[in-house]
Amino acid sequence: MSKNLTLSVQGLSAHYGRIQALSGVDLVIPEGELVALVGANGAGKSTLLRTLSGVQPASAGAILFDGVDITRLPPHERVKRGICQSPEGRQVFGPLSIEDNLRLGAYTHGRQGVEEDLGRMFDLFPVLQEKRRLPAGTLSGGQQQMLAMARALMGRPRLLLLDEPSMGLAPLLVEEIFRVIVRLKETGMTILLVEQNAHAALSIADDGYVIEAGRIILSGPGRELLENEAVQKAYLGV
Amino acid sequence: MLSEFLQFLFSGVTVGATYALAALGFTLIYNASHVINFAQGEFIMLGGMLTVAGVSAGLPLPVAIALAIAAAAVVGMLVVRFAIQPAKGADVVSLIIITIGVSLVVRGLTQISLGKGTHSFPAFSGSEPLHVLGATLLPQSLWVLGVTAAVVALLGWFFSRTLTGKAILATAYNRLAAQLVGISTNKVLFLSFALSAALGALGGVLVTPITMTSADVGIMLGLKGFVAAVLGGLGNGLGAVVGGLLVGVAEAMAAGYISSAYKDAVPFVMILFLLFFLPRGLFGARVTERV
Numbered sequence: 001m002s003k004n005l006t007l008s009v010q011g012l013s014a015h016y017g018r019i020q021a022l023s024g025v026d027l028v029i030p031e032g033e034l035v036a037l038v039g040a041n042g043a044g045k046s047t048l049l050r051t052l053s054g055v056q057p058a059s060a061g062a063i064l065f066d067g068v069d070i071t072r073l074p075p076h077e078r079v080k081r082g083i084c085q086s087p088e089g090r091q092v093f094g095p096l097s098i099e100d101n102l103r104l105g106a107y108t109h110g111r112q113g114v115e116e117d118l119g120r121m122f123d124l125f126p127v128l129q130e131k132r133r134l135p136a137g138t139l140s141g142g143q144q145q146m147l148a149m150a151r152a153l154m155g156r157p158r159l160l161l162l163d164e165p166s167m168g169l170a171p172l173l174v175e176e177i178f179r180v181i182v183r184l185k186e187t188g189m190t191i192l193l194v195e196q197n198a199h200a201a202l203s204i205a206d207d208g209y210v211i212e213a214g215r216i217i218l219s220g221p222g223r224e225l226l227e228n229e230a231v232q233k234a235y236l237g238v
Numbered sequence: 239m240l241s242e243f244l245q246f247l248f249s250g251v252t253v254g255a256t257y258a259l260a261a262l263g264f265t266l267i268y269n270a271s272h273v274i275n276f277a278q279g280e281f282i283m284l285g286g287m288l289t290v291a292g293v294s295a296g297l298p299l300p301v302a303i304a305l306a307i308a309a310a311a312v313v314g315m316l317v318v319r320f321a322i323q324p325a326k327g328a329d330v331v332s333l334i335i336i337t338i339g340v341s342l343v344v345r346g347l348t349q350i351s352l353g354k355g356t357h358s359f360p361a362f363s364g365s366e367p368l369h370v371l372g373a374t375l376l377p378q379s380l381w382v383l384g385v386t387a388a389v390v391a392l393l394g395w396f397f398s399r400t401l402t403g404k405a406i407l408a409t410a411y412n413r414l415a416a417q418l419v420g421i422s423t424n425k426v427l428f429l430s431f432a433l434s435a436a437l438g439a440l441g442g443v444l445v446t447p448i449t450m451t452s453a454d455v456g457i458m459l460g461l462k463g464f465v466a467a468v469l470g471g472l473g474n475g476l477g478a479v480v481g482g483l484l485v486g487v488a489e490a491m492a493a494g495y496i497s498s499a500y501k502d503a504v505p506f507v508m509i510l511f512l513l514f515f516l517p518r519g520l521f522g523a524r525v526t527e528r529v
Binding site: 079122154 | 406407408416417419421422424
């Protein structure tokens with residue numbers, strides 16, 4: 001097992017004012033793997049993703065992407081290097097059209113290949129093509145989630161960060177979103193999936209991490225974590 | 239009767255166009271940073287005063303105008319670099335107070351370097367008035383209105399058709415998401431200040447042959463531009479234009495039918511009533527986002 005590490009996080013901490021939200025997080029994401037990060041509300045999952053994207057400063061530790069230290073890079077430099085995030089709560093540009101939202105997803109690429117990428121997104125999420133001219137704010141929650149994922153994919157991610165893609169969605173839509181995630185994984189994309197829906201996330205993940213109060217308390221192959229008694233008790237309701 | 243009304247309308251729309259350009263400047267910066275830039279009036283002043291300086295240094299008028307607008311844009315970027323960025327992380331109110339400080343500095347430096355006198359330069363197409371239904375209309379008014387209309391159309395195109403324009407809008411709608419798609423919010427801030435400084439300066443250039451200029455015209459023009467921006471619903475570009483024209487016309491009507499002594503009071507009375515009864519302005523943001 002000597003795969004290239006796409007991302008390696010070492011001793012990462014982050015604070016909101018005086019409150020420590022992450023303490024000494026270690027995490028590795030090998031190239032082409034799907035890694036799931038599970039944990040309760042407020043455990044620090046979103047903070048970790050925010051810190052990886054650079055919209056939340058790290059107070060200690062290092063983030064290595066392709067072996068390069070990116071801990072202090074501004075967010076747009078990280079997007080240029082291929083770290084693209086679909087954030088919690090979708091965060092679509094409500095008044096802009098769906099197509100504009102997608103084109104902005106490719107902001108760092110100029111024009112090259114954007115039309116082809118748009119076509120791919122419409123294949124992946126046909127409903128977005130039907131509504132491409134409508135303001136994103138008029139979409140349903142599930143459609144906004146698809147748009148947020150598609151917008152992140154337009155950035156041609158080398159590492160895709162997905163924050164709670166199933167949150168607040170009807171079961172049928174959750175299934176569809178997870179089907180897309182599996183499809184992306186099959187194309188060889190490297191993905192970090194953050195979920196409260198621990199069962200679904202760990203079932204499709206190569207590796208999993210469990211975060212509690214800002215610390216990683218468990219890690220291992222997804223299947224193993226699913227069978228772990230402590231995980232079952234705390235997160236799977238078994 | 240009609241000719242009198244038309245006369246007031248012409249002068250109101252002309253000065254209102256300047257307010258509209260100032261209000262667009264307020265809107266741009268507000269959208270990019272939620273800061274009310276009270277130095278906006280100084281950009282208007284710089285447009286007029288720097289053109290005067292250029293002309294008296296022997297430059298042809300069009301060159302002097304282009305240089306003045308470019309210089310104002312540079313001043314706008316310097317403001318970001320040396321006044322806004324060092325205060326990074328400060329709350330919005332502090333930033334607003336900083337812009338008031340900036341306006342004092344810009345005004346002071348202009349008084350020192352260009353003097354306190356009142357200046358003007360010749361109108362672009364002479365000052366032989368046109369007669370329309372008994373009212374007179376200066377050719378310069380047509381310049382003001384024509385150029386303002388062209389600029390508004392150009393801005394409309396910029397924000398609805400170019401990726402850069404959409405990136406600025408996206409930053410206004412959702413700053414976090416803008417950062418996550420790779421938009422440099424810093425660059426957006428520089429661009430917004432440069433653009434609104436240029437818009438303000440353009441307004442100052444256009445109106446100077448009619449109203450004349452001096453180092454301290456910025457305060458009043460800036461405040462009235464602010465009233466116009468609020469009237470149109472802060473953050474709304476179309477609203478800024480409509481607000482500017484309304485403020486200009488209301489002011490001219492009050493000056494004509496009541497007394498020119500009350501002219502300057504009109505916008506401020508307007509803003510009081512506005513804040514009481516219509517705090518979101520005429521085209522204020524309506525929340526359409528779903529969560």
